[in-house]
Amino acid sequence: MKRGSLAAWLSESLGLEEVILPNGVKDKAEALEELKKIVFKCQKCELHKTRRNYVFGEGNPYAELMFVGEAPGGEEDKHGRPFVGRAGKLLTELLQSIGLEREEVYIANVLKCRPPRNRDPRPEEIKACSPYLDRQIKIIQPRLLVALGRFAAFFLLGRPVTLSRSRSIVYETRYGNKLIVTYHPAAVLRDPRKMDLVQQDFELIKKVLEE
Ligand code: URA
Ligand code: SF4
Numbered sequence: 001m002k003r004g005s006l007a008a009w010l011s012e013s014l015g016l017e018e019v020i021l022p023n024g025v026k027d028k029a030e031a032l033e034e035l036k037k038i039v040f041k042c043q044k045c046e047l048h049k050t051r052r053n054y055v056f057g058e059g060n061p062y063a064e065l066m067f068v069g070e071a072p073g074g075e076e077d078k079h080g081r082p083f084v085g086r087a088g089k090l091l092t093e094l095l096q097s098i099g100l101e102r103e104e105v106y107i108a109n110v111l112k113c114r115p116p117r118n119r120d121p122r123p124e125e126i127k128a129c130s131p132y133l134d135r136q137i138k139i140i141q142p143r144l145l146v147a148l149g150r151f152a153a154f155f156l157l158g159r160p161v162t163l164s165r166s167r168s169i170v171y172e173t174r175y176g177n178k179l180i181v182t183y184h185p186a187a188v189l190r191d192p193r194k195m196d197l198v199q200q201d202f203e204l205i206k207k208v209l210e211e
Contacts, residue, residue: 028061031139035132039112044128047113053080057108057136065100065209066142067091068133068152070184071111073118082107087185091148094185094198098206108136110151121151130155137175144208145177146201149184157181167201170208180205 036056042048055072058081067083075085083091092102111121111129133155137145147153153161156179157171163183171179182201188194 028139032061032136035135035139039132042112042129042132045113045125047111047115047125047129050116051113052077054112055080055082055109055114056112056132057082057106059102059106060104061106061140063104063106063140064143065104065146065205066106066108066137066140066144067146067148068156069107069109069148070151071109071118071121072114073186074114077114082109083185086189090185090188094202097199098202106136106140106142108133110155126151126155137177141175141177143177144205145173145175145179146205147179147181149187152184153181167197168204170204178208180208 039056040054042054048054051072053072055076059066069083069087072082073085073087075088076082082088091107095102095105110133111125112132113129115121115125145156147156150161150163153163153166156173157166158174161181163181166181167183169181171181173179180201183194183198185198188198
């Protein structure tokens with residue numbers, strides 16, 4: 001996707017006005033439930049035709065730490081929950097390694113429906129779906145966002161990124177919170193040499209949360 005069109009869809013993405021907040025008008029948990037109802041009716045891209053379940057995201061609506069992945073995979077599609085397959089198990093273990101339980105954080109994806117055979121998200125799908133993630137972030141207002149993989153990093157930084165050069169940096173986002181970019185747990189499962197680097201990134205997450 002070109003830079004010009006990215007800027008256009010990012011500003012377009014702010015136009016989802018059905019859900020009120022973030023101005024303390026409604027409780028965060030309630031606002032997320034309302035947004036979920038909208039997502040569960042969504043037919044904005046082709047992916048709704050092939051998914052089994054929408055995967056809205058889950059966790060603590062008041063979380064200080066929010067993870068953003070790419071899109072549901074097979075297990076997630078089957079259960080309607082994010083990160084419940086092998087990559088999810090690794091994410092849970094990484095969280096536990098820094099003293100956190102899954103229930104304490106919030107976990108969502110750029111896409112809410114599974115791409116067939118887990119192919120990469122397409123630009124038009126990211127464009128259609130990311131306003132939901134945008135709204136989730138605005139409702140939750142986490143202190144720290146963590147992008148898992150390049151599609152999440154692309155959306156949260158607003159530009160294409162090279163993960164090896166973006167990790168171990170604490171960014172400031174357009175939402176006013178901090179952002180750390182790391183490899184997707186599925187990439188670590190494919191290439192265990194990345195494990196050390198991801199562990200370092202989780203130590204950085206812990207450090208930022210303790211600040
Ligand atoms: N990979 C993702 O990016 N998200 C999930 O929810 C599961 C696997
Ligand atoms: Fe709607 Fe997102 Fe599912 Fe596409 S992927 S149908 S935009 S919820």
